Amino acid sequence: MSDQNNDVIIELKSVSKRYGFGDAESYALRNFDLTVKRGEFIMIMGPSGCGKTTLLNIIGLLDKASSGEYILAGKDVSRVSAGKKARFRAKEIGFIFQNFNLVPTLPIIENVSLPLIYSGYRKARRLRMADNILEHFHLREREYYMPYQLSGGQQQRVAIARSLISNPSIILADEPTGNLDSRNSHIIMEELQDIHAMGNTIIMVTHNPALTTYATRVINMLDGEIDTDIKTVDDRDLPKGSKNEKVSVKVLPNRDNVEMEIISDTEVTVSGENVSMKEEPEEKAEKPAEKKASTKKSTTKKKKSSTKKGGKK
Ligand SMILES: Nc1ncnc2c1ncn2[C@@H]1O[C@H](COP(=O)(O)OP(=O)(O)O)[C@@H](O)[C@H]1O
Numbered sequence: 427m428s429d430q431n432n433d434v435i436i437e438l439k440s441v442s443k444r445y446g447f448g449d450a451e452s453y454a455l456r457n458f459d460l461t462v463k464r465g466e467f468i469m470i471m472g473p474s475g476c477g478k479t480t481l482l483n484i485i486g487l488l489d490k491a492s493s494g495e496y497i498l499a500g501k502d503v504s505r506v507s508a509g510k511k512a513r514f515r516a517k518e519i520g521f522i523f524q525n526f527n528l529v530p531t532l533p534i535i536e537n538v539s540l541p542l543i544y545s546g547y548r549k550a551r552r553l554r555m556a557d558n559i560l561e562h563f564h565l566r567e568r569e570y571y572m573p574y575q576l577s578g579g580q581q582q583r584v585a586i587a588r589s590l591i592s593n594p595s596i597i598l599a600d601e602p603t604g605n606l607d608s609r610n611s612h613i614i615m616e617e618l619q620d621i622h623a624m625g626n627t628i629i630m631v632t633h634n635p636a637l638t639t640y641a642t643r644v645i646n647m648l649d650g651e652i653d654t655d656i657k658t659v660d661d662r663d664l665p666k667g668s669k670n671e672k673v674s675v676k677v678l679p680n681r682d683n684v685e686m687e688i689i690s691d692t693e694v695t696v697s698g699e700n701v702s703m704k705e706e707p708e709e710k711a712e713k714p715a716e717k718k719a720s721t722k723k724s725t726t727k728k729k730k731s732s733t734k735k736g737g738k739k
């Protein structure tokens with residue numbers, strides 16, 4: 427992955443999404459063509475109902491196009507099995523939503539570690555990785571707080587940490603600042619800017635034209651189609667470099683025997699078994715517990731050194 431910076435990572439060819447039949451048929455996306463290069467930071471704008479969320483969900487493999495072709499990281503994913511898609515998604519894509527979508531009954535650290543339940547790592551290791559990334563976001567001292575104990579801005583930073591923990595190559599954000607005041611919006615945008623500068627590809631939906639200054643490309647949509655598409659940064663000048671190096675989380679081994687399917691924001695299946703993310707998923711995905719990439723040498727930092735449970739403010 428290191429030597430293929432700024433190559434094409436997403437390619438949609440004449441992708442359509444239809445709803446309804448006959449007279450009631452309507453298009454959320456219509457013959458949509460899009461080529462995204464690694465390292466682009468794309469902002470998608472357009473009136474409500476023009477298909478922005480549909481587009482992100484198709485790119486993120488949460489939804490399926492009615493017709494057309496989708497090449498993701500060089501692989502045609504339009505016709506692959508649900509299980510393969512799930513694996514792809516777990517490995518390559520991080521999501522950030524407008525309403526943060528943290529699991530309310532889990533402490534921050536467990537929320538952040540959730541995407542790792544498909545990694546095959548044991549819980550202790552997953553928590554260590556979550557602890558590590560929360561430190562980067564200056565949220566370590568709150569890692570045993572519950573989501574409701576954090577401000578909206580903090581919750582969204584937790585969600586960003588969660589989106590990054592599997593070291594994906596693409597971050598998809600659907601109006602991530604939609605529920606935040608301007609100060610917190612700014613903080614979130616700074617985080618996304620950092621993540622982009624590390625070489626990650628970001629596609630973000632926003633209603634706020636002021637935020638487009640962060641983008642390298644701005645696409646305006648209208649009625650399921652591209653209205654305007656403007657690159658403000660030349661492809662040659664897109665950030666290069668390995669992804670997420672600052673956030674010392676290693677690329678996870680791809681586990682072929684664990685398959686994940688996201689059913690909704692709070693429900694997934696792991697290897698065909700339904701897991702509600704409202705409950706502690708525990709060691710569900712870890713039958714063949716092996717620590718492949720045994721990181722003995724990894725600095726076994728003392729976790730939650732300063733505070734524990736709800737600690738200080
Ligand atoms: N499950 C669905 N059933 C029928 N129509 C839908 C469904 N989801 C979205 N749509 C329609 O698709 C269009 C695009 O929706 P969406 O992608 O959510 O727009 P946006 O995010 O730009 O507001 C809208 O007209 C919406 O009503």
Ligand SMILES: [Mg+2]
Pocket residue numbers: 478479480
């Ligand atoms: Mg939307």
